[in-house]
Amino acid sequence: MSGNISEPDASQAVTVAPETPPESVSSPQSVSEECPQTPPQQLIVFERTPVKAKLASLQQHKVKTGLEKETECEQAATEMNHAFVQVELDTFSREFVSGDDPTLEERSLFLDFSDVKLNGTEAEMYPGFCKASNSVFDVLPRKDFVMKDTADWPDLNGSRFNGVDGDLKPDVGIYPTTKAAVDEYKLTDTELNSSKANKEKDPEKQKVLDVRRHHMARVSWNWLCVPFEFKRGNDNVPFEFVDSDPEKMLKNTSSGKLAQGQISEYAAQLLLRQHRTFTFMVFIAGPNARFLRWDRAGAVVSAPFNYVTCPDRMQTFIYRLGKMTDVQRGYDFTVQSSTLEDIQEMKKQGEKLSGTRQKYFHEATLTGWPIHRIQSRAEDFVTSRATKGYVAYDVDTAAFVFLKDSWRVDSEDVRSEKEVYERLHYHNVRHIATLICAGDVGETIQRTRTQEFKDSLDGRVHCRLVVKQIGRLLEDYEKSKEMVSIVRDALTAHCDAWVKAGVLHRDISPGNILIDDDPDFGGEEKLKQIESGKRQFQLQGEESLENLLSKLMKICQEHYTTVDRETWDKLTAPPNMTLPPAHEDEADEDDSSSESDFGDSESSSDVVVGDSKLPRRRPLLADHKAMKRAFRYALGTTWRWSDKLEDQFASFKKSKPLLSDYTFSTPTGTSFSKATKIDFSEQQRFETFCPDLVTGLYGCPVVSFSYG
Secondary structure (H helix, E strand, O other): OHHHHHOOOOEEEEOOOOOOOOOOOOOOOOOOOOOOOOOOOOOOOOOOOOOOOHHHHOOOOOOOOOOHHHHHHHHHHHHHHHHHHHEEEEHHHHOOOOOOOOOHHEEEEEEOOOOOOOOOOOOHHHHHHHHHHHHHHHHHOOEEEEEHHHHHHHHOOOHHHHHHOOOOOOOEEEEEOHHHHHHHOOHHHHHHHOOOOOOOHHHHHHHHHHHHOOEOOOOOOOOOOOEEEEOOOOOOEEOOOOOOOHHOOOOHHHHHHHHHHHHHHHHHHHHHHEEEEHHHHEEEEEEEEEEEEEEEEEEEEEOOOOOOOOOOOHHHHHHHHHHOOOOOOOOOEHHHHOHHHHHHHHHHHHHOOOOHHHHHHHHHHHOOEEEEEEOOOEEEEEEEEEOEEEEEEEEOEEEEEEEEEEEEEEEOOOHHHHHHHHHHHHHHHHOEEOOEEEEEOOOOOOEHHHHHHHOOOOOOOEEEEEEEOOOEEHHOOOOOHHHHHHHHHHHHHHHHHHHOOOOOOOOOHHHHHHEOOOOOOOOOHHHHHHOOOOOOOOOOOOOHHHHHHHHHHHHHHHHHHOOOOHHHHHHHOOOOOOOOOOHHHOOOOOOOOHHHHHOOOEEEEEEOOOOOOEEEEEOOOOOOHHHHHHHHEEEEEEEEEEOOOOOOHHHHHHOOEEEEEEEEEOOOOOOEEEEEEEEHHHHHHHOOOOOOOOOHHHHHOOOOOOOO
């Protein structure tokens, strides 16, 4: 949205419109995006506003201690507790992994899982499992996939801006065998011969490492197809593996909740980093296994089975997965890899950007992040960084825009963000983003399926929204007066939305207030300047043109002062349009204000307390009117406040180790003390970004995009 800040050439505020809360993990969006109606023929009265974001949507981008990680895992498990649903193994296969079974000849070439070492360490299970799984992939004609041991080597791409936790390493994973993928996950000879791969002095353990080395790889969240998590037995597992009763599926122990949080983080990261509608996962507990299918509504979990004594189930899953289409594996068909020509043209246009847009563009095209083409009915967009928000390049118009991807609640009672924007624009709400297009994704709308197996879950619909502005974060303000002015504009937008459109924004935060460095000179602001009759600039040395401009401004002023705008609005309103009632106490007031306007003032009535009468006082800043007066008073006086202070935590962001002690107690009263070395390197970003519009520019996990 746009709005001025006091000086004519200053930045303007962009306030993010309220919306249906998006999902925690999402993929790019596509086809069925429609251009917004201007105005819609019939507007619906909104009765519901966004709910507060969950932890899965509020991940902070900082180094976390072990205690913080455990706490977040437990909270994530609590949030996901209601979103797991168990189905029979045959139901899971029929609904999600349908396809041809391997022939008898093909099965004869499969290795069973008898080489999986069940009586050793967890790491000793990996080689035998990888070897047996790859024997299935080797039978397939195209050999498109391979099973890799990634338990020791974390993903490095995007860690600076994505906040990828180094401990987030699935034990084993299925990866494509394309050159681009191999280049990311393949370990060099130097890495394989490093201390990490040869750290064991025990000859027996060294033998295990030697066997593992053949399957070792680095985690690549950009390319991981299916993650596998291993545990030696039934301890520290998220589900019961002995009892198949659906009512007893979840392990409600402390270690069980940590495991549930761990696999939830895996799913979140995978769906965040890739353009997916869903993803598979496999959890191994000794000789037993469960299949999982995650989408933005929750996770469908199969009944447990023994893959050692009955290997057919696991072999068939791997076989069918290798023969599936990308869509059947959960990839968004509307997102394709960009052509070299598209990428070169985008980068060429990107070099012409300046200021905030150039900064975000360079961060969005860091090496290691894939660049994709997202297709829609109206136009194509080239984007980079697999996150919930994108700096996008419009191929048709050669313009940079912001594309937002989310999964809205599939309910007629919850209005889409597109509908909210249309309503706000129709009612001339100031300082809001300019909507280019929006809509649900796919010719056949992409929807979640988990809710089909559990009535208490809400379904989700994949949607996209494109706005013109690529806003600067409020925290990146340059001077204190600019920051106050921008917040004032946001307050105006909040007031307009409520008073004019009957929409209440319930998620006001710094992340939802953006600074527009390239505001359009038009709309309400342009009308105000025309009605003032004053020129906004001078023409040096051109007296004749100066006089002509002055006369034109005078004519425009006289013209617009004769227009009855209230009558004009009524004449141009759609036939079925019902305007919301105005809130008289919050209507725009004149510019005359004094310091007492927003202070306490006596009312005509008194409050009786016991035998005494006390004057009733108006609450400080009780409504929009009072708050707007306070801002107007502050901005209308000589600015007395200091400019932006230096970062008080800058010293902690340098490449210096920090040794800190912490002590904690168990519920039984036993105390532990531990020294923890935290490396605050320059590759790590500690700022916390709120979700909404700007989040994806940094590749940050997005707050309001949670599973359920």
